[in-house]
Amino acid sequence: MNAAVKFDVITTTSSKPRDFVMQPPQSLDRITFNTPDDGVLAGYVSVIRQHLGNGERFAWVELDNEPAGLFRGVPLADILTCDDAGDLRRNTPDREARRLCLSDYSANIIDRGRMDARN
Numbered sequence: 001m002n003a004a005v006k007f008d009v010i011t012t013t014s015s016k017p018r019d020f021v022m023q024p025p026q027s028l029d030r031i032t033f034n035t036p037d038d039g040v041l042a043g044y045v046s047v048i049r050q051h052l053g054n055g056e057r058f059a060w061v062e063l064d065n066e067p068a069g070l071f072r073g074v075p076l077a078d079i080l081t082c083d084d085a086g087d088l089r090r091n092t093p094d095r096e097a098r099r100l101c102l103s104d105y106s107a108n109i110i111d112r113g114r115m116d117a118r119n
Helices: 086-090 106-118
Strands: 030-035 039-050 057-063 071-075 079-082
Touching: 030 057, 030 071, 039 071
Parallel strands: none
Antiparallel strands: 030 039, 030 079, 039 057, 057 071
């Protein structure tokens, strides 16, 4: 006969909330974050960048349920959760990793300016 077993909850350091400023998420991690205007949103981290003025670090996040290429700069202190699965998404065996659209298009703008100057 199976007897009921009581499991004690083991308290570890992992039960504390993660400090995302000291341990930021990696590229392609899915995060949720709090915003003052839109509430809680979710998306995939593209890159972590520092603000040029005050040095605060931001995660550039491609938002879920929005058109591809729509990014939002999220202060690391506003991140609520992270799935830490970005490494798995980058290293999928079938190479079908999620592609983010954050790119530098300044070269295209410069080339267009040169073409307009020639005409």
